[in-house]
Amino acid sequence: xxxxxxxxxxxxxxxxxxxxxxxxxxxxxxxxxxxxxxxxxxxxxxxxxxxxxxxxxxxxxxxxxxxxxxxxxxxxxxxxxxxxxxxxxxxxxxxxxxxxxxxxxxxxxxxxxxxxxxxxxxxxxxxxxxxxxxxxxxxxxxxxxxxxxxxxxxxxxxxxxxxxxxxxxxxxxxxxxxxxxxxxxxxxxxxxxxxxxxxxxxxxxxxxxxxxxxxxxxxxxxxxxxxxxxxxxxxxxxxxxxxxxxxxxxxxxxxxxxxxxxxxxxxxxxxxxxxxxxxxxxxxxxxxxxxxxxxxxxxxxxxxxxxxxxxxxxxxxxxxxxxxxxxxxxxxxxxxxxxxxxxxxxxxxxxxxx
Amino acid sequence: xxxxxxxxxxxxxxxxxxxxxxxxxxxxxxxxxxxxxxxxxxxxxxxxxxxxxxxxxxxxxxxxxxxxxxxxxxxxxxxxxxxxxxxxxxxxxxxxxxxxxxxxxxxxxxxxxxxxxxxxxxxxxxxxxxxxxxxxxxxxxxxxxxxxxxxxxxxxxxxxxxxxxxxxxxxxxxxxxxxxxxxxxxxxxxxxxxxxxxxxxxxxxxxxxxxxxxxxxxxxxxxxxxxxxxxxxxxxxxxxxxxxxxxxxxxxxxxxxxxxxxxxxxxxxxxxxxxxxxxxxxxxxxxxxxxxxxxxxxxxxxxxxxxxxxxxxxxxxxxxxxxxxxxxxxxxx
Numbered sequence: 001x002x003x004x005x006x007x008x009x010x011x012x013x014x015x016x017x018x019x020x021x022x023x024x025x026x027x028x029x030x031x032x033x034x035x036x037x038x039x040x041x042x043x044x045x046x047x048x049x050x051x052x053x054x055x056x057x058x059x060x061x062x063x064x065x066x067x068x069x070x071x072x073x074x075x076x077x078x079x080x081x082x083x084x085x086x087x088x089x090x091x092x093x094x095x096x097x098x099x100x101x102x103x104x105x106x107x108x109x110x111x112x113x114x115x116x117x118x119x120x121x122x123x124x125x126x127x128x129x130x131x132x133x134x135x136x137x138x139x140x141x142x143x144x145x146x147x148x149x150x151x152x153x154x155x156x157x158x159x160x161x162x163x164x165x166x167x168x169x170x171x172x173x174x175x176x177x178x179x180x181x182x183x184x185x186x187x188x189x190x191x192x193x194x195x196x197x198x199x200x201x202x203x204x205x206x207x208x209x210x211x212x213x214x215x216x217x218x219x220x221x222x223x224x225x226x227x228x229x230x231x232x233x234x235x236x237x238x239x240x241x242x243x244x245x246x247x248x249x250x251x252x253x254x255x256x257x258x259x260x261x262x263x264x265x266x267x268x269x270x271x272x273x274x275x276x277x278x279x280x281x282x283x284x285x286x287x288x289x290x291x292x293x294x295x296x297x298x299x300x301x302x303x304x305x306x307x308x309x310x311x312x313x314x315x316x317x318x319x320x321x322x323x324x325x326x327x328x329x330x331x332x333x334x335x336x337x338x339x340x341x342x343x344x345x346x347x348x349x350x351x352x353x354x
Numbered sequence: 355x356x357x358x359x360x361x362x363x364x365x366x367x368x369x370x371x372x373x374x375x376x377x378x379x380x381x382x383x384x385x386x387x388x389x390x391x392x393x394x395x396x397x398x399x400x401x402x403x404x405x406x407x408x409x410x411x412x413x414x415x416x417x418x419x420x421x422x423x424x425x426x427x428x429x430x431x432x433x434x435x436x437x438x439x440x441x442x443x444x445x446x447x448x449x450x451x452x453x454x455x456x457x458x459x460x461x462x463x464x465x466x467x468x469x470x471x472x473x474x475x476x477x478x479x480x481x482x483x484x485x486x487x488x489x490x491x492x493x494x495x496x497x498x499x500x501x502x503x504x505x506x507x508x509x510x511x512x513x514x515x516x517x518x519x520x521x522x523x524x525x526x527x528x529x530x531x532x533x534x535x536x537x538x539x540x541x542x543x544x545x546x547x548x549x550x551x552x553x554x555x556x557x558x559x560x561x562x563x564x565x566x567x568x569x570x571x572x573x574x575x576x577x578x579x580x581x582x583x584x585x586x587x588x589x590x591x592x593x594x595x596x597x598x599x600x601x602x603x604x605x606x607x608x609x610x611x612x613x614x615x616x617x618x619x620x621x622x623x624x625x626x627x628x629x630x631x632x633x634x635x636x637x638x639x640x641x642x643x644x645x646x647x648x649x650x651x652x653x654x655x656x657x658x659x660x661x662x663x664x665x666x667x668x669x670x671x672x673x674x675x676x677x678x679x680x681x682x683x684x685x686x687x
Contacts, residue, residue, distance in 0.1 A: 209629065
């Protein structure tokens with residue numbers, strides 16, 4: 001993590017100072033009800049996010065990885081308050097979001113912006129792209145002319161010549177160009193944090209690298225904090241300072257990027273890493289690291305949710321849920337009984353390691 | 355079947371072009387694709403969106419809309435001329451000689467019919483066996499593709515299966531008539547990482563056990579490395595490079611292949627910019643003259659913008675379409 005190098009000039013909006021995490025989330029929960037029958041009674045819940053805690057320091061990039069249904073996109077929507085959480089604490093730069101005495105949701109949204117996977121559906125098809133970029137500032141009271149002039153500067157910043165592209169409509173741009181517009185639009189309100197939800201996943205590889213370079217350059221220049229959500233482990237490693245691995249609505253492992261990729265602790269993280277194609281025809285994967293699909297988050301398995309697919313599962317794993325534990329921001333934590341000397345798992349670490 | 359399918363190539367495609375003609379425009383989706391494929395081979399067609407890889411696959415089975423697409427060139431599969439086939443001959447070929455699997459299995463199955471019944475129906479149609487025998491064959495197929503509790507899963511509707519199981523069921527359906535050639539169009543792209551590797555390993559094992567040929571369309575270099583014997587890289591409707599998978603991935607000849615390899619994120623050191631290919635793929639309605647990659651290529655000269663590069667055999671089995679690649683020894687990295 002390079003927070004020390006990005007501390008430079010202090011933002012006027014900064015409340016807590018450089019040591020105060022920009023974002024603290026504790027025990028965040030979102031359960032979606034499933035209604036069935038003629039009366040539409042709630043018959044079950046999708047436990048999309050089930051007790052998730054993490055922090056994001058100022059100037060760092062936190063990567064979130066996991067497979068479909070792990071809750072990573074729901075976390076993103078909760079952080080933007082596009083969804084109302086069912087429980088948990090949500091603290092932005094030391095102030096509770098949406099609570100008396102804290103920061104209002106509207107004010108938080110000025111400082112946190114989001115870029116989505118589908119570059120087309122997040123732009124108004126009937127508005128020239130410079131209008132889409134200027135839309136947020138105009139809504140927040142910036143005079144129209146000034147907002148448009150800023151929008152054109154932002155388009156130039158993301159690598160689109162405003163003379164050529166500013167007046168075009170989304171359908172006249174390629175996928176990579178549209179995603180650049182979305183990045184410009186996210187930056188229009190001068191946010192402190194940008195949530196990127198699979199923002200490069202739909203792009204072709206040769207375009208993906210261009211947009212990733214752009215995101216890194218913007219982060220350095222504007223001292224942004226990123227939450228980068230992706231299913232692509234290689235991309236997450238390249239861009240992230242720290243990485244959080246999710247499985248069925250829970251955090252199974254979190255830590256500095258290098259630690260997660262070099263010395264993964266959780267069997268699920270190891271399986272994810274070992275599932276990546278090798279890029280070397282002489283070194284092909286001979287066996288799949290785990291079998292089956294991720295189970296449904298409607299009725300997640302008891303105890304450790306990974307026990308149904310884990311090669312090391314023992315009775316304790318289905319009986320009790322392992323805790324992630326606590327540590328400082330840079331701690332490398334894994335929610336696995338094998339990491340807990342007192343769990344009773346036969347392969348548990350013998351002593352507590354640091 | 356033609357006897358030449360035994361020893362000669364299974365697939366011969368020569369100068370294949372596909373144009374989609376509408377009132378407003380003429381999209382030149384495939385522009386002179388040539389390749390051959392031996393029985394038992396796995397060929398990966400690698401390319402980005404719009405490169406013409408899926409259109410080439412659909413042309414092999416004549417699945418393109420006949421009124422709007424103009425197909426020229428030659429396609430021979432198992433010795434038969436696909437472009438000259440009657441509707442009846444096409445129906446016999448599809449499924450029995452060539453079969454196809456897709457990215458989204460939900461669209462390949464009828465959502466209101468049990469998956470077992472759909473497979474049984476195909477087997478009865480093609481094989482002319484009775485219901486009980488067809489059902490037994492469907493069960494065998496489900497076991498072949500390693501679907502757990504196969505008997506119960508035959509009675510499931512498509513939406514009741516998970517993504518991975520649905521993809522396995524589609525593979526079972528595609529293999530039901532023992533095709534000589536399986537066309538796989540990005541079949542693992544929509545799957546989760548831990549499931550993708552399972553399906554790749556399954557396809558590789560089935561290909562070896564059944565001795566069938568597979569053409570695997572993908573945009574993912576890693577997937578090609580896992581499954582291919584040979585690779586054909588497509589750009590703007592042309593095969594710009596082809597060769598054995600090791601050679602192409604280790605020492606690419608064409609600047610586009612080299613750029614694609616360099617820009618794919620794979621353990622590059624963080625904090626340093628990724629190498630990129632500048633610009634974007636061309637508009638297929640309005641292709642530039644000469645080499646289609648020239649506007650993005652760092653090695654391009656004036657000659658590249660006027661001359662369409664011919665296919666050059668730079669080494670045995672290695673072909674590239676680039677004016678900077680010379681036969682036989684010079685390799686450009």
